[in-house]
Amino acid sequence: MKAGGAFMRSSVGSALVLAGHGSMFSAESALPIYQHAAALRKIGVFEAVYECFWKEEPSYRNVLYEVEEESVYLVPDFLSHGYFTREILPREFGLVGPITRWNSCEIRYCEPPGRHPRMAEAILEQALRALGERNCRDVALLLVAHGTDRNKNSAQTAWEQAERIRRSGRFAECGVAFLEQDPCISGWRDLVDSRDLVVVPFFLSEGKHSYTDIPRMMGLVRHPRDPEFRNPQATEGGRGIYYAGSAGMAPIVDQVILAQVEAFDEAYPMA
Amino acid sequence: MKLTQWLEARLARTSPPWTVGEVRIYPGYLLTHWEDAPEDSRLRQLSGWEAFLDLVRFDAAGRFRPLRGAPGLRKGWRRGPLSIADLFTDLRVLYPGAMAILAAWETERLGPTPFSMTARRQTGIYEVTRQLPDEDLPALVEQICVRGCLRHPLWHLPAPQPDKQEGLTLLCPEACHYFLHRARARAAA
Ligand code: SF4
Numbered sequence A: 001m002k003a004g005g006a007f008m009r010s011s012v013g014s015a016l017v018l019a020g021h022g023s024m025f026s027a028e029s030a031l032p033i034y035q036h037a038a039a040l041r042k043i044g045v046f047e048a049v050y051e052c053f054w055k056e057e058p059s060y061r062n063v064l065y066e067v068e069e070e071s072v073y074l075v076p077d078f079l080s081h082g083y084f085t086r087e088i089l090p091r092e093f094g095l096v097g098p099i100t101r102w103n104s105c106e107i108r109y110c111e112p113p114g115r116h117p118r119m120a121e122a123i124l125e126q127a128l129r130a131l132g133e134r135n136c137r138d139v140a141l142l143l144v145a146h147g148t149d150r151n152k153n154s155a156q157t158a159w160e161q162a163e164r165i166r167r168s169g170r171f172a173e174c175g176v177a178f179l180e181q182d183p184c185i186s187g188w189r190d191l192v193d194s195r196d197l198v199v200v201p202f203f204l205s206e207g208k209h210s211y212t213d214i215p216r217m218m219g220l221v222r223h224p225r226d227p228e229f230r231n232p233q234a235t236e237g238g239r240g241i242y243y244a245g246s247a248g249m250a251p252i253v254d255q256v257i258l259a260q261v262e263a264f265d266e267a268y269p270m271a
Numbered sequence B: 001m002k003l004t005q006w007l008e009a010r011l012a013r014t015s016p017p018w019t020v021g022e023v024r025i026y027p028g029y030l031l032t033h034w035e036d037a038p039e040d041s042r043l044r045q046l047s048g049w050e051a052f053l054d055l056v057r058f059d060a061a062g063r064f065r066p067l068r069g070a071p072g073l074r075k076g077w078r079r080g081p082l083s084i085a086d087l088f089t090d091l092r093v094l095y096p097g098a099m100a101i102l103a104a105w106e107t108e109r110l111g112p113t114p115f116s117m118t119a120r121r122q123t124g125i126y127e128v129t130r131q132l133p134d135e136d137l138p139a140l141v142e143q144i145c146v147r148g149c150l151r152h153p154l155w156h157l158p159a160p161q162p163d164k165q166e167g168l169t170l171l172c173p174e175a176c177h178y179f180l181h182r183a184r185a186r187a188a189a
Helices: A006-011 A031-043 A083-093 A119-131 A152-168 A185-190 A208-218 A253-267 B003-012 B049-057 B084-094 B098-106 B115-121 B124-131 B134-146 B162-166 B177-188
Strands: A014-020 A048-053 A071-076 A099-102 A105-109 A139-145 A173-178 A196-201 A240-243 B018-020 B023-026 B030-033 B077-079
Touching: A014 A031, A014 A253, A031 A048, A031 A253, A031 B049, A071 A083, A071 A253, A083 A105, A119 A139, A119 A152, A119 A196, A119 A240, A119 A253, A139 A152, A152 A173, A173 A185, A185 A208, A196 A208, B003 B084, B003 B098, B023 B084, B049 B084, B084 B098, B115 B124, B115 B177, B124 B177, B134 B177
Parallel strands: A014 A048, A014 A071, A071 A105, A139 A173, A139 A196, A196 A240
Antiparallel strands: A099 A105, B018 B023, B023 B030, B030 B077
16 A cells, blocks of 8 residues: 555545455355454544445445445455446446445445455465465465356456466466366366465355365365364375465455555546 | 434433343443343453454354344343444444434435335346245245344335334345345245
């Protein structure tokens, strides 16, 4: 964040609304949104920070009753654009474009944090934590996203972040795999050449995909919730797998959210 | 008027303790489950937002409570003394949006959305809620909202009567996601 820059000036007196997905079944889905909101409240850049959810409370429809500030940065707390950021959120908030007037307030609709170049730092943060003392130079980083043939954005965002990590030269290589499209994570052995790899789930929260689906599809003996789980996991052929936390749970993501707000102000300076 | 000022003035209109859903507010401000007494030394003093969030998101058996308005808030805790701003924040965690919605209702800024409009807006897996027969709605509201939630579904039931407005009523201006989820199952059946 550029202290004293345009962002710092325009955010004074503004509110931040973080719009997450949430879940009716899993308490973990909303956790990163609560954590990001708490961290951003503490920083004190915004007059107020509000969370809202598609599947929990407060809803997208109701949260604006709570907002008292005249300028609102609405950040979809998602990793990529898709159905929720392109259709549900604009519809539920009544957005008409990047800037919408709602009663006496102006809603500034920002990009999801997952798309910002700094999200690569969150992926690195999670990977390095899983590696501990291990030197990352001879380890491959494998970014595992959901992917769906119905929406190309989710995969594209993962590829873009992987390319940034590749260019950073921090890891021996950086590959991408998906749960529901090719290249599928079950074929991980052919996706990276390095003997050892660190797997970073490209998800906002921990949940069934990160704890169960990816480890199962990779054929790992233990999943990260197993009390016996340790990094690295040994696999046949002597390859070692370090399993990291989901990218969205990295503490740096609150900074990435701020960076998206800043990027919005650069694109649409306040009058 | 700021929402915290509204709450302070709103509380001053009636004598304490004040009940909101399953909690009771005592002067000071102290917050407990309505069945607990604030002076009970066995109550756990809850500090920190994470502990409080955990308290409201899980029931006594550790089950997730996606619908905060559903009865089942755990007992045995106390919050406070709190400033009016912190009290407002706590109420927001307990019953998200409820105080702001009540303020909007009392200042005639709240327009409930009929179920037909909510359903018409839906796409994807909830689009099917448009097909919910009108005659099925009252039974669903009775089962989900009246028996399973402390909020008052303004979008379906008549508005709360003036005498009831002395209390801090939990209002619901539009069918929530939990309701849509159940309505979807009914419509698809
Ligand atoms: S729709 Fe019904 S269940 Fe949902 S919050 Fe409103 S009153 Fe409660």
